[in-house]
Amino acid sequence: xxxxxTLRPGLIQLRVLDLDKTLSFYKDILGLNEVGRTADGRxxxxxxxxxxxxxxxxxxxxxxxxxxxxxxxxxxETLEQIRSAAQAFGYAVDEVPPNTDQPGxxxxxxxKLCTGHRLEVYCDVEPARQRPMIKNPDLWGDEPPRGxxxxxxxxxxxxxxxxxxxxxxxxxxxxxFVPEICNTPDGKRLATWITxxxxxxxxxxxxxxxxxKIHHIGFFLQDWxxxxxxxxxxxxxxxxxxxxxxxHAITRGMTIYFWEPSGNRIETxxxxxxxxxxxxxxxxxxxxxxxxxxxxxxxxxxxxxxxxT
Ligand SMILES: [Fe+2]
Numbered sequence: 001x002x003x004x005x006t007l008r009p010g011l012i013q014l015r016v017l018d019l020d021k022t023l024s025f026y027k028d029i030l031g032l033n034e035v036g037r038t039a040d041g042r043x044x045x046x047x048x049x050x051x052x053x054x055x056x057x058x059x060x061x062x063x064x065x066x067x068x069x070x071x072x073x074x075x076x077e078t079l080e081q082i083r084s085a086a087q088a089f090g091y092a093v094d095e096v097p098p099n100t101d102q103p104g105x106x107x108x109x110x111x112k113l114c115t116g117h118r119l120e121v122y123c124d125v126e127p128a129r130q131r132p133m134i135k136n137p138d139l140w141g142d143e144p145p146r147g148x149x150x151x152x153x154x155x156x157x158x159x160x161x162x163x164x165x166x167x168x169x170x171x172x173x174x175x176x177f178v179p180e181i182c183n184t185p186d187g188k189r190l191a192t193w194i195t196x197x198x199x200x201x202x203x204x205x206x207x208x209x210x211x212x213k214i215h216h217i218g219f220f221l222q223d224w225x226x227x228x229x230x231x232x233x234x235x236x237x238x239x240x241x242x243x244x245x246x247x248h249a250i251t252r253g254m255t256i257y258f259w260e261p262s263g264n265r266i267e268t269x270x271x272x273x274x275x276x277x278x279x280x281x282x283x284x285x286x287x288x289x290x291x292x293x294x295x296x297x298x299x300x301x302x303x304x305x306x307x308x309t
Pocket of ligand 1: 155157216218267269
């Protein structure tokens with residue numbers, strides 16, 4: 001449930017290397033539905049439990065990684081407030097006209113964070129053709145969920161420099177709050193988990209010298225059983241596993257991490273505590289981060305810390 005005027009991360013555009021092979025992963029294994037293609041050949045996808053036009057766009061490129069992500073806000077008034085607040089914060093704001101590079105989406109305002117990531121906000125988006133039922137609804141519509149049965153885009157973790165400023169932008173401009181942080185022994189921010197809703201995170205940042213990197217994109221599953229079923233499909237399809245199934249103490253999510261065929265890390269995730277803006281902030285020390293990330297083993301793994309796209 002949204003707790004403020006920024007509703008949720010509603011769209012992410014990713015770069016991929018082999019469009020056909022990667023698309024087959026997103027559709028057949030992850031279980032997203034293809035919505036259509038843009039004139040320049042990008043592919044639009046959505047989860048079966050999402051109402052809006054699309055939530056994931058894949059773009060063929062020479063390197064895998066993150067192009068941009070966009071947050072849906074509750075009204076035109078909020079959209080204009082965010083534009084003014086972003087400018088007052090010191091960021092340049094550009095305007096993307098409706099129905100241009102992202103079909104179905106209304107006007108978007110975009111800004112580049114100091115971490116090197118482009119974030120956008122929008123308020124209008126066309127409904128998806130295939131959307132969840134609303135009249136005496138079944139659990140799903142005509143087409144049953146496939147593969148890992150991901151319900152929707154959940155969150156993403158970005159790596160880049162200056163995350164304290166990025167955190168401040170999310171709270172001061174987008175009106176989000178910060179349920180959890182990790183600080184270095186000298187008190188600098190190493191990681192921050194940020195939300196605009198009851199979810200423990202809508203996005204997160206880790207301090208990293210290189211700008212514009214993404215660690216993973218998280219998709220939401222129903223429960224622990226679906227995390228196990230996702231692991232079965234990772235084995236069956238010979239996907240490269242990073243870690244899991246395991247449990248985070250941070251966010252308390254039940255999780256599994258692996259790589260899609262282009263090398264972007266994917267998380268399928270269930271659960272997580274209920275976040276409220278008036279709850280005290282949870283604070284992690286660097287030397288407890290292993291237990292925070294992987295509660296059962298309590299140990300960090302090199303691949304998880306070092307591989308980003
Ligand atoms: Fe995650």
